[in-house]
Amino acid sequence: MDMQRTEEQQLIIDTVRKFIREEIRPLEADLDPDAYELNPEDDERLRAMVKEMGMYQMGLPVEYGGPGVDIVTRTMLAEEMSQHRAGLYAPAYGAFGSSPPEHLYKGTDEQKEKYLYPVIRGEKHAFFGLSEPSGGSDPARSIRTRGVRDGDSWVINGGKLWNSGADTADFGIVYVRTDPTKGRQGITAFLVDTDTPGFRVQRLVQVLRSHYTTELSFTDMRIPHSQILGEEGGGFALANDTLAHNRIPYASACLGIAVYAQELAIEWAKQRVTFGEPLANRQAIQWMLVDNEIDMRTSRWIALDAAARAQRGESFRFESSMAKLLCTEAAGRVIDRCMQIHGGLGMAKDMPFERWYREVRIRRIGEGTSEIQRVVMARDLLNVRSGS
Amino acid sequence: MHIVVCAKQIPDPETPPSAFRIDAASNKVVPAQGIAPVLSQFDGIAAEAALRIKEANAGSKVTVISLGADSAASAIKQVLAMGADEGVLLNDPAFEDGDSYTTAKTLAAAIKKLGDVDAVFCGRQAADWDMGQVGLLIAEEMGWPVSIIAKGVTTGGAGLQIQRVVEDGYETVETPLPAVVTVSNEFGEPRYPKLPQIMAAAKKTVTQWKTADLGLDAGEVGAAGARLKLEKLSTPPRGGAVELMPGDSPEEQAAALVAKLRADKII
Numbered sequence: 274m275d276m277q278r279t280e281e282q283q284l285i286i287d288t289v290r291k292f293i294r295e296e297i298r299p300l301e302a303d304l305d306p307d308a309y310e311l312n313p314e315d316d317e318r319l320r321a322m323v324k325e326m327g328m329y330q331m332g333l334p335v336e337y338g339g340p341g342v343d344i345v346t347r348t349m350l351a352e353e354m355s356q357h358r359a360g361l362y363a364p365a366y367g368a369f370g371s372s373p374p375e376h377l378y379k380g381t382d383e384q385k386e387k388y389l390y391p392v393i394r395g396e397k398h399a400f401f402g403l404s405e406p407s408g409g410s411d412p413a414r415s416i417r418t419r420g421v422r423d424g425d426s427w428v429i430n431g432g433k434l435w436n437s438g439a440d441t442a443d444f445g446i447v448y449v450r451t452d453p454t455k456g457r458q459g460i461t462a463f464l465v466d467t468d469t470p471g472f473r474v475q476r477l478v479q480v481l482r483s484h485y486t487t488e489l490s491f492t493d494m495r496i497p498h499s500q501i502l503g504e505e506g507g508g509f510a511l512a513n514d515t516l517a518h519n520r521i522p523y524a525s526a527c528l529g530i531a532v533y534a535q536e537l538a539i540e541w542a543k544q545r546v547t548f549g550e551p552l553a554n555r556q557a558i559q560w561m562l563v564d565n566e567i568d569m570r571t572s573r574w575i576a577l578d579a580a581a582r583a584q585r586g587e588s589f590r591f592e593s594s595m596a597k598l599l600c601t602e603a604a605g606r607v608i609d610r611c612m613q614i615h616g617g618l619g620m621a622k623d624m625p626f627e628r629w630y631r632e633v634r635i636r637r638i639g640e641g642t643s644e645i646q647r648v649v650m651a652r653d654l655l656n657v658r659s660g661s
Numbered sequence: 662m663h664i665v666v667c668a669k670q671i672p673d674p675e676t677p678p679s680a681f682r683i684d685a686a687s688n689k690v691v692p693a694q695g696i697a698p699v700l701s702q703f704d705g706i707a708a709e710a711a712l713r714i715k716e717a718n719a720g721s722k723v724t725v726i727s728l729g730a731d732s733a734a735s736a737i738k739q740v741l742a743m744g745a746d747e748g749v750l751l752n753d754p755a756f757e758d759g760d761s762y763t764t765a766k767t768l769a770a771a772i773k774k775l776g777d778v779d780a781v782f783c784g785r786q787a788a789d790w791d792m793g794q795v796g797l798l799i800a801e802e803m804g805w806p807v808s809i810i811a812k813g814v815t816t817g818g819a820g821l822q823i824q825r826v827v828e829d830g831y832e833t834v835e836t837p838l839p840a841v842v843t844v845s846n847e848f849g850e851p852r853y854p855k856l857p858q859i860m861a862a863a864k865k866t867v868t869q870w871k872t873a874d875l876g877l878d879a880g881e882v883g884a885a886g887a888r889l890k891l892e893k894l895s896t897p898p899r900g901g902a903v904e905l906m907p908g909d910s911p912e913e914q915a916a917a918l919v920a921k922l923r924a925d926k927i928i
Contacts, residue, residue: 281863283735284742288854294675327856340856543679 276577282346288326289353289369296322297365301358306622307483309363319368330393332372337393339372344521348580351522352573355529358625361632362482364526374399375515376446376462379503388444388464400439402447402465402489403512405432410645412448413457413509418491420449420461425498427451427463432475432490439487440474442467447491448508455506462508464500471495481631516641520593521583523640524600525576528569530629531607535565537624538611552614561610568603575599591653594646601636602643608633662721662779662816662838664711665772666745667799668704670729670736671789673697681896688894690789700736703784705851707844708740710814711782712852715744718816722746724778726771728756728764734867741862742854749775753871755879760889763882765798770875772803779838780821785810785845796843806840812847 278286300315301308310316323329332347333339342350354364373392377399380389391397408415418431429449439445444466452459465472471494477485503511539562542553552558576599579592612619612626619626637643651657672681673696680693692698708725715721725740727733728751737748751767759767772778781803786793793809800807812831813824820838824831826847836842854862872879879885906921908914922928 279863280735280738281860284738284854284859284863285856287739288742288859292853322853325855326853331856342856540677540679543677 276574278349282349285328285342285346286349286353289328289350290356292323292368293353293356293360293365297357297368300366304359306358306625306628309359309366309482309484311366316366316368319366320370323365323368323370328369330370330372333393334378337378337389339393344518344583345577345580348521348525348576351525352529352532355526356533358628360533361526361530361629361636362484364529370395374401374446375518376502376511379511380464381499383499384464384502391443397443398438398441400436400442400445400467400487402433402436402439402445404435406434406488409435410642410648412460412512416448416450416460418447418449419453420451420463420496422451422498423495426495427498427501429463429465429471429491429494429496432488434478434486434488436487436489437484439467439489440477446502448512451505457509458506460508460512461505462502462511463496464502465491465494465496469494469496481635483628517590517593518583520597520640521576521580521589523636524572524579524593524596527600527604527633527636528573528576530625530633531565531569531604534608534611534626534629535562535569538562538565538614541615541618558614561614565607565610568607572596572599572603591650594641594649597640598643598646601633605633605637662714662718663775663777664714664721664723665775665778665781666704666708666711666723666725666740667768667781667783667795668708668725668727668736668740669701669784669787669789670698670727670733671701671787673699674702674788678899683894683896685895688891690894697735698732700739701784701788702851703786703788703844703846704736705740705743705784706846706848707782707784707842708743708745709851710811710842710844710848711780712744714814714816724749724775726751726768728752728759728767730757737867738862738865739854741865742859743852744855744858748865748867750867750869751871751875752869753882755872755885756883758884758887759882760887761792761794761798762888763886765795765802766886767875767877767882768795769799769802770877771870772799774870774875781805781839781841782814783841783843785843793843796841800841803839803841806836807842808834808836808840809843810845811842812845814842814844814848 296319300311327340330339331342335341355361359366373389377389392399403409403412405415405417407417420427420429444464447463447465449461449463450459451461471492473490475488475490478488479485542558543551545552576596579589579596582589582592608626608629612630615624615626618624672690676693676696682691684691711723715723723745724747725737725745726749727737730752734750737750741748749771751771756767772781781799783796796809797807808823808825810826811823812826815822818835821836821840823834823842825834826845872882906914906917908917
């Protein structure tokens with residue numbers, strides 16, 4: 274299998290790498306170690322630069338006015354864009370924009386006018402509402418938010434958890450049980466405006482990383498039938514499809530911080546002298562660095578393989594789960610070792626390791642835990658529905 | 662106007678010092694593993710200067726030429742991605758281990774072969790060896806005027822108007838065409854390539870010329886034709902001597918520092 278980058282991929286990667294090193298990293302010297310956004314002037318300036326470069330929202334399909342960069346290239350770029358302190362959760366501090374939730378492409382023309390195009394233009398922001406206090410990995414059973422048809426509307430009651438950005442979003446894609454007798458076919462995705470009466474941000478939920486997430490409650494929230502995204506009862510398939518896609522760049526972004534951590538660790542190991550010898554001469558350190566390299570290179574192959582399968586239109590659910598599991602866990606080990614190599618400095622907020630250490634831990638849980646990825650893979654491997 | 666930009670691929674100057682190695686036996690820099698070579702920064706600035714002139718003068722063309730091995734094609738592609746029109750790689754084992762003279766002679770032969778060139782823009786120096794000779798020697802080979810260390814280049818007057826950096830500011834000179842200009846970092850930052858141009862650049866074919874294509878003999882290029890002999894290449898010894906300036910306040914310490922620098926005849 275040829276994993277050689279094309280000339281086009283290499284040129285795009287070189288450009289993004291230069292941007293991260295020359296535009297993003299220097300700004301971090303003056304930011305709070307936990308910052309997840311730039312000051313408004315820098316934010317505006319960098320977004321304008323990226324738009325001028327034609328690299329804003331690179332994943333946006335050509336038919337919607339974007340450059341339509343393919344998923345293999347985007348997987349490679351996710352690894353480049355996260356190579357700075359805030360890179361795991363705020364790659365390039367959002368300077369490259371983000372593409373709209375893929376579900377919106379499946380909306381009706383009216384829904385696209387109302388939600389998709391404003392999101393593309395940056396006028397509206399969306400949140401994703403799948404998980405509930407009762408669980409997130411098994412939406413077929415854990416979704417308790419209930420929708421009851423009433424004429425041309427649905428009355429929705431319940432709540433959601435772990436919805437990043439829901440407190441500032443204009444709308445969300447909310448998964449609701451509309452038919453309790455039909456299991457996974459009884460779940461429907463609704464487009465819910467956050468100013469709908471009955472919609473409430475119950476609380477901000479503080480987590481390991483510096484940015485919070487939310488808990489939402491819905492009380493007699495009346496949503497028109499026309500706000501259903503896709504088919505009634507088709508929500509589960511819609512969610513599953515997108516989750517599998519999202520896992521690949523999500524996985525690859527973890528590799529980016531690992532790559533940067535390894536660069537720093539190698540340089541430090543050569544500089545730092547203990548008992549008259551550089552750390553790099555100590556076998557204990559050499560093995561850590563080699564193990565890092567093995568972790569990074571093996572998981573990168575798996576992530577690119579998953580992306581290549583998705584691009585070729587082949588089944589990639591198994592591979593995207595494997596990439597998600599391997600990359601998140603490998604990055605966790607790499608960051609842990611690099612922190613160890615740096616000793617006391619590894620814990621200091623002067624260095625990015627402590628932030629990466631906290632944030633990369635979330636990655637084994639977010640977008641489906643390592644365990645649920647194994648369940649997904651086991652189902653495919655054994656061709657059984659219930660592996661849990 | 663047809664402008665040629667001379668572009669060199671060099672080891673990444675951001676290479677960590679600990680990864681920089683010299684092979685004493687061959688007197689060569691050992692390429693750092695896993696760190697790709699890059700376009701010399703000054704040449705990126707020369708490309709920016711050429712592209713601005715191209716954009717201001719309809720019908721203009723920019724050709725980028727590099728002398729180097731296969732990998733130097735990526736430096737050419739980078740300038741193509743910035744907006745240059747064509748690329749030529751001078752790639753022949755006979756070109757290896759030359760000096761500024763043979764590099765300029767080879768580049769000049771390529772410029773002559775192109776035929777319709779109005780101006781040649783080079784970086785003020787290559788960011789690896791920092792010789793700063795090739796631009797001047799190309800002008801000598803071509804018999805053209807040369808303006809070095811430019812912070813601004815525009816079309817106008819007899820041909821080009823150039824703001825040259827001098828010790829206490831800059832001077833504006835005018836040169837007829839054809840001419841050679843070396844561009845300095847004071848010019849400003851090179852642009853980031855745009856995605857559509859990257860896509861177009863990736864599809865472009867880089868022309869490759871060898872010694873015979875340029876009408877040169879193997880004996881007058883590369884190591885065979887070099888006039889400069891490298892005796893010894895070594896890294897400077899690392900180490901630091903720290904002297905703390907006495908004084909109870911920043912003002913007293915500054916005064917002590919000035920006194921010390923004067924005593925050592927540094928200022």
